[in-house]
Amino acid sequence: MSKKHSKEQKAEPTLDFNSKLKYAAAPESASIANIKKQYDLYINGAWVKPAKGQYFETHSPANEQLLSKVAMAGAEDVDKAVKAARTAYEKVWSKMPAKERAKYIFRIARIIQERARELAVVESLDGGKPIRESRDIDIPLAANHFFYYAGWADKLEYAFPGRKPEPLGVAGQIIPWNFPLLMAAWKIAPALATGNTVVLKPAETTPLTALKLAEIIHDAGLPPGVVNIVTGAGATGAALVNHPDIDKVAFTGSTEVGKIIQKALAGTGKKLTLELGGKAANIIFEDAAIDQAVEGVVNGIFFNQGHVCCAGSRLFVQESVANKVIRKLKDRMESLVVGDPLDKNTDVGAINSAEQLKKIQEYLKIGVNEGAEMFQPSCSIPSKGYFCKPTLFLHTSQSHRIVQEEIFGPVLAIQTFRTVEEVIEKANNTPFGLSAGVWTDKGSRIFTLTTQMKAGVVWANTYNKFDPVSPFGGYKESGFGREGGLHGLLPYLKLA
Amino acid sequence: MSAGFAFVPWNEGLVKPHLFVLLTFNPRIMAHTSTLYHPSISPPVDQIGVEERCARFQTRSIKNETKTEMLKLALSMIDLTTLEGKDSEGKVKQLCYKAMHPHDILPGIPQVAAVCVYPTLVRTARKALKGSNVKVAAVATAFPSGLAPLKVKLDDTRFAVEEGADEIDMVISRGKFLQGEYNFVFDEIAAVKEACGKAHLKVILETGELSTLDNVRRASDLAIYAGADFIKTSTGKIQPAATMPVTLVMLQAIRDYYYETGIMIGMKPAGGIANSKLALHYLVMVKETLGAEWLNPDWFRFGASKLANDILMQLVKQQTGVYQSLNYFSND
Numbered sequence: 048m049s050k051k052h053s054k055e056q057k058a059e060p061t062l063d064f065n066s067k068l069k070y071a072a073a074p075e076s077a078s079i080a081n082i083k084k085q086y087d088l089y090i091n092g093a094w095v096k097p098a099k100g101q102y103f104e105t106h107s108p109a110n111e112q113l114l115s116k117v118a119m120a121g122a123e124d125v126d127k128a129v130k131a132a133r134t135a136y137e138k139v140w141s142k143m144p145a146k147e148r149a150k151y152i153f154r155i156a157r158i159i160q161e162r163a164r165e166l167a168v169v170e171s172l173d174g175g176k177p178i179r180e181s182r183d184i185d186i187p188l189a190a191n192h193f194f195y196y197a198g199w200a201d202k203l204e205y206a207f208p209g210r211k212p213e214p215l216g217v218a219g220q221i222i223p224w225n226f227p228l229l230m231a232a233w234k235i236a237p238a239l240a241t242g243n244t245v246v247l248k249p250a251e252t253t254p255l256t257a258l259k260l261a262e263i264i265h266d267a268g269l270p271p272g273v274v275n276i277v278t279g280a281g282a283t284g285a286a287l288v289n290h291p292d293i294d295k296v297a298f299t300g301s302t303e304v305g306k307i308i309q310k311a312l313a314g315t316g317k318k319l320t321l322e323l324g325g326k327a328a329n330i331i332f333e334d335a336a337i338d339q340a341v342e343g344v345v346n347g348i349f350f351n352q353g354h355v356c357c358a359g360s361r362l363f364v365q366e367s368v369a370n371k372v373i374r375k376l377k378d379r380m381e382s383l384v385v386g387d388p389l390d391k392n393t394d395v396g397a398i399n400s401a402e403q404l405k406k407i408q409e410y411l412k413i414g415v416n417e418g419a420e421m422f423q424p425s426c427s428i429p430s431k432g433y434f435c436k437p438t439l440f441l442h443t444s445q446s447h448r449i450v451q452e453e454i455f456g457p458v459l460a461i462q463t464f465r466t467v468e469e470v471i472e473k474a475n476n477t478p479f480g481l482s483a484g485v486w487t488d489k490g491s492r493i494f495t496l497t498t499q500m501k502a503g504v505v506w507a508n509t510y511n512k513f514d515p516v517s518p519f520g521g522y523k524e525s526g527f528g529r530e531g532g533l534h535g536l537l538p539y540l541k542l543a
Numbered sequence: 544m545s546a547g548f549a550f551v552p553w554n555e556g557l558v559k560p561h562l563f564v565l566l567t568f569n570p571r572i573m574a575h576t577s578t579l580y581h582p583s584i585s586p587p588v589d590q591i592g593v594e595e596r597c598a599r600f601q602t603r604s605i606k607n608e609t610k611t612e613m614l615k616l617a618l619s620m621i622d623l624t625t626l627e628g629k630d631s632e633g634k635v636k637q638l639c640y641k642a643m644h645p646h647d648i649l650p651g652i653p654q655v656a657a658v659c660v661y662p663t664l665v666r667t668a669r670k671a672l673k674g675s676n677v678k679v680a681a682v683a684t685a686f687p688s689g690l691a692p693l694k695v696k697l698d699d700t701r702f703a704v705e706e707g708a709d710e711i712d713m714v715i716s717r718g719k720f721l722q723g724e725y726n727f728v729f730d731e732i733a734a735v736k737e738a739c740g741k742a743h744l745k746v747i748l749e750t751g752e753l754s755t756l757d758n759v760r761r762a763s764d765l766a767i768y769a770g771a772d773f774i775k776t777s778t779g780k781i782q783p784a785a786t787m788p789v790t791l792v793m794l795q796a797i798r799d800y801y802y803e804t805g806i807m808i809g810m811k812p813a814g815g816i817a818n819s820k821l822a823l824h825y826l827v828m829v830k831e832t833l834g835a836e837w838l839n840p841d842w843f844r845f846g847a848s849k850l851a852n853d854i855l856m857q858l859v860k861q862q863t864g865v866y867q868s869l870n871y872f873s874n875d
Binding site: 060062063064065066068069070071072073091179222334335336337338339341342345371374384391392465488508509 | 586587588589591595602603604605606608610612613707739762795798801804805826831833834835849
């Protein structure tokens with residue numbers, strides 16, 4: 048063997064992840080996306096032009112290219128959609144035997160699976176997330192949600208023994224841009240299974256997969272008006288929320304908008320669920336499986352460019368292992384591939400919009416000004432499109448804005464702690480309470496933490512794991528109501 | 544010293560390099576002359592996390608020039624191996640020729656790293672490989688079971704080295720390891736290391752008999768601290784042989800030791816890696832765990848015999864666009 052096998056000691060051993068074997072481009076073909084030049088509104092089982100004839104553009108955040116023009120629904124269009132949903136609810140959907148409802152939902156699930164590749168490409172084109180994630184996580188999970196709730200449709204009496212579950216009527220649903228198809232599935236599947244009809248508004252920057260879902264729902268032969276998709280911006284959402292004939296509002300998005308909706312609904316009798324922001328604590332104890340914990344931290348904050356309401360954006364590391372964890376984290380970040388969302392090797396894709404990128408960059412400045420030490424890996428980012436390097440902030444404290452506020456980007460704020468009591472107090476010391484992560488080899492400590500964390504989901508020795516069977520939702524300013532699992536049926540039912 | 548650090552939690556590190564440098568200039572010599580291994584230095588391993596990470600390596604898409612480069616690199620890392628009771632001098636000579644000339648029709652094909660044989664065939668291999676850079680590796684220490692007295696193991700090792708082996712692949716005493724007799728295993732490795740002289744020592748953990756990834760990690764740390772130049776998964780005689788999760792845990796042990804001391808240790812997964820695609824995923828794992836310095840036959844090897852022809856087949860395909868049948872590749 049070479050002379051390198053001599054046992055000399057290097058001063059500061061470093062690892063080099065970049066000088067050898069750079070992965071050649073491996074792009075998924077964009078041609079299967081099959082995106083139309085223009086999309087109308089899907090109302091009452093048909094594609095309808097918006098009353099005012101207005102359309103807005105949707106772009107790819109990875110290269111700023113125009114993908115399609117999409118109808119801007121106004122109050123008249125929303126009214127038309129709600130009326131269609133009301134008629135469908137009263138005449139068809141609420142009267143249909145539950146096992147028949149289930150068949151339609153199963154059919155949606157199966158068509159999603161059949162068109163999975165196309166949906167994955169469209170999701171990555173329109174939203175900027177890596178194709179690996181849309182292919183392996185978003186699309187399969189969306190199909191699974193429909194499968195799961197299809198199973199519940201004719202078993203609701205068993206879900207709530209001794210009670211008589213009844214649908215609410217028309218649900219107005221507003222979803223965010225971070226998991227466009229998946230959030231549509233989270234909203235539509237339980238609503239349909241419980242016998243409600245739906246008017247759904249996708250986010251302005253990512254309308255395309257919801258429109259593809261409208262095609263799928265159409266192909267599945269759902270009765271007209273059971274699901275209506277109206278595209279548009281904030282005004283469209285407001286028209287939907289404030290429509291007098293809506294029985295239920297389900298919103299996923301920012302805490303700011305969530306508060307506006309809650310105010311608007313006060314006193315109206317409309318039922319509401321809110322799934323809002325988060326600033327989750329990911330906690331590593333000294334006895335944890337460190338390499339796997341580091342991987343979990345990476346998945347926790349850099350998954351979907353950190354555009355995840357339950358992202359583990361605050362890391363707490365026990366001080367005795369802090370140096371080791373931070374060193375490993377930095378090295379792991381060096382091997383992340385940042386770039387073209389359609390490349391199969393991309394780990395971190397494009398930031399969803401110019402606006403969001405600007406917000407993240409603001410926070411990077413704030414972090415530096417607050418005196419935190421910033422680290423970014425040496426990777427280069429594409430010159431076109433909206434990209435942000437994965438970022439760590441070291442030496443942060445509870446009073447820093449980058450620790451308190453939701454950044455919704457690939458930015459992790461790191462603090463150390465000494466005792467269990469201390470970390471529980473710090474982790475809960477936030478207006479949010481959506482999720483948390485605990486990394487320890489000690490089972491009893493997991494239970495101590497999970498009972499004391501004020502968070503809707505606490506992951507132990509893993510992070511960002513989703514399953515249709517598991518309920519998801521928040522405490523405090525992260526919202527209320529649960530989506531997923533048996534709990535996810537409740538927001539769409541009255542129990543007599 | 545040894546009494547003290549049994550109580551040191553693993554995360555503080557077994558070795559404080561700066562202290563040892565003052566004493567001996569070499570923490571590893573210090574490690575295997577003065578003090579033994581304690582499992583508390585090995586961190587726990589989360590099996591599900593390891594498997595997820597491995598699945599992620601396997602989603603890497605290797606194309607075009609990267610694929611060609613990685614295939615050639617993988618070929619250059621192979622220890623062509625024959626370890627059968629019926630091995631003959633003729634078979635070893637054929638294997639040695641194949642090692643030096645994997646596929647002469649295709650230009651730019653590297654030689655493999657080494658030929659691995661039993662000690663009695665080392666001389667034959669040494670002679671056949673004369674003038675080439677291909678190393679001779681010998682399995683020793685009562686391979687594959689390791690169930691022999693230390694004296695026999697040391698004699699076996701010395702014999703192989705005297706016959707001209709560049710590298711010794713030893714097996715650990717798995718029974719003692721599983722009994723918790725870490726010091727016994729440690730001493731044995733240290734003694735074999737001494738018997739190796741200038742030859743490099745690969746320590747086979749036989750991970751298929753260790754049952755948990757926690758044990759794999761402990762055995763890796765033990766072997767490294769006792770003086771291994773390389774750690775190796777398997778003899779190839781026990782199933783399962785090398786797997787990606789086991790290899791990842793061993794690479795992480797190597798990385799932690801490197802962080803701690805700046806000393807590089809080599810890695811050799813052996814057995815079970817029969818096709819190119821899997822081999823490339825192993826290289827992805829090395830690249831993303833240890834980085835560029837380990838992407839080199841000096842620091843990473845594949846213990847495999849069938850792999851070579853599959854790689855050659857892929858290389859021909861890369862160049863010509865079509866697959867040829869196995870009939871076009873020599874079967875030695």
